[in-house]
Amino acid sequence: MTEKRIPQTDVDRFLARLREQATVYAPTKDDAGDVVLGELASGEPVVLEYRNFRLSPKAFLLPQNLTLLHLKDGKAEEPGPTDRRVILFGVRPCDARAILALDQVFLEGGQHDPYYAHLRATSVLISLACERPMSSCFCTSVGGGPGDGAGADVLAVPLDADLLLMPQTPRGEALLSSVADLLQDASPPALKEAQERIHAAEELVAPVKVEDCAPRLRAAYDSPLWEAAGRKCLGCGTCSFLCPTCHCFDITDEVRNGTGRRVRTWDCCAYPLFTLHASGHNPRPTAKERWRQRIMHKFRYAVENCDRPFCVGCGRCIRYCPAGMDLRTVLKEVGA
């Protein structure tokens, strides 16, 4: 695959061209001044200087509310086909990598999920390498990195004046071909500069001890640390909702006067209702068991089932936890 480059001053033009073939989401400032992955409706300028979005882009593949079925007079019907075509520009490499975990749940191993499959097939991802990782980042400890292309169709790397565009999939290659007239071939020095920048960013990421966490967690199931963590956890679900790999969902019916929908919504293992039986029995009755489940699922069960932790080190659960919970502490303490 051929690497391309485009002057950073031409990025708006590049995205305008992409808008001719798809709905484009790119880093823009919202009314509050936060950089969000927003729809480029017209020619608003994109922002290339940002750390990461507060909300992970998983919502593009796993919407917070998704209509599974239309319900009318006791009958259930599938929603019709759509002509959706979406390009996401500026996704961070951690969030792109998270999609590989979602793929394993929804596309591989057992039943194929047609809703996820459709949204996945109609989304093209251009990720943007990180130059300034945050203090809460630990992507390099969970298989990723500031210049990781996994999960993306194109990896973009900001250079001094240009943006290097490295296709990662045939779909990414095709996307770049469609706007070839705007792009130039990247020279070996440009590739070298990209490598140096990525390496410099990697050096800024603090390591966390994750690699042997599955056996350590297996041994620490009855550790007193879960009790302590459970006392702190509010059970608010912020960690799960912001997590790019958390995918657990609820299914409920919304019907009024015989008409409505069956809807799939984000759910969270920190909620007591998540496992509450109709009989009143709850297999995970307190925050202790529920918080342990979240860590165990991500760093042990997922490793055992999917050969990867369901964590990409984006650090959102650390930054935004209202109780200051930090899974890095648990991973360090557990079985140490």
Next chain:
Amino acid sequence: MARNPYLPYPARIDETTVENESRDIKTFRLALEDPADAAQFQYLPGQFAELSLPGVGEAPFGIASSPTEAGRLLFSVKRTGLFTEELHSIEPGTRIGVRGPMGKPFPWDRMAGKDLLIIGGGFAFTTLRSAIVYILDPANRSRFGSVLAVYGARTPGELMYRTDLAAWQARKDISVHLTVDKADEGWTQHVGVVTAVLENLTPSAQNTLAIVCGPPVMIKFTLLTLAKLGFPDDAIILSLEMRMKCGIGKCGRCNIGSKFVCKDGPVFTREELKALPAEY
């Protein structure tokens, strides 16, 4: 194009039967409306399905019929929560949805050639009914050795499937022991917990698989008794209940350890369960 796994098969409730004196367990006989769907719905005893009431939601239930009972798809449901409350108040003829069959059945390949000890308690007897009907079918009976079943309930009026029980007790190719915690007038069978009956019968563990479904307290003591009788952990087959939504291993709520009860279970051996956290 594979069928959308979230889309229920349209079905109709043809018949409802009250199973117990408390009138809180009903058996629903369903018919899938499209013969093509009915042909798709191939199951084995031990599997479950999601029943779907548009506007109310869905809930998982073990299949109480056997695939050998052509055209009869049965679910026995205890009225316990929002969904079952609604289900219990609907009339025959009502449309309903079914998704499934789901999960792994009892290990029929392993069970072939073995003596079988079937132990059930309360309303968890549903998939055991399915299993017994399946085993006793003329096409299947010779594949298994002796069959001993012990079924307990609080009172005689709480025993489900009384017509089936009477028919089985009249047969020579199965031994069915019924027991109740509290007898009433006219009760001539066992009185006491299932473990007491088991300890009197002392079934041999030799070449035998035990299948146990019941309330947690019954399971707990039955496992102790089975261990005393010499049943190894991999010869004891149990079925788990967990709250479920999708039924296909995606939604995450029936996750226990590295297993999902909906797709890796609900049937597990005691040996398999010992490897999992006791979060069930």
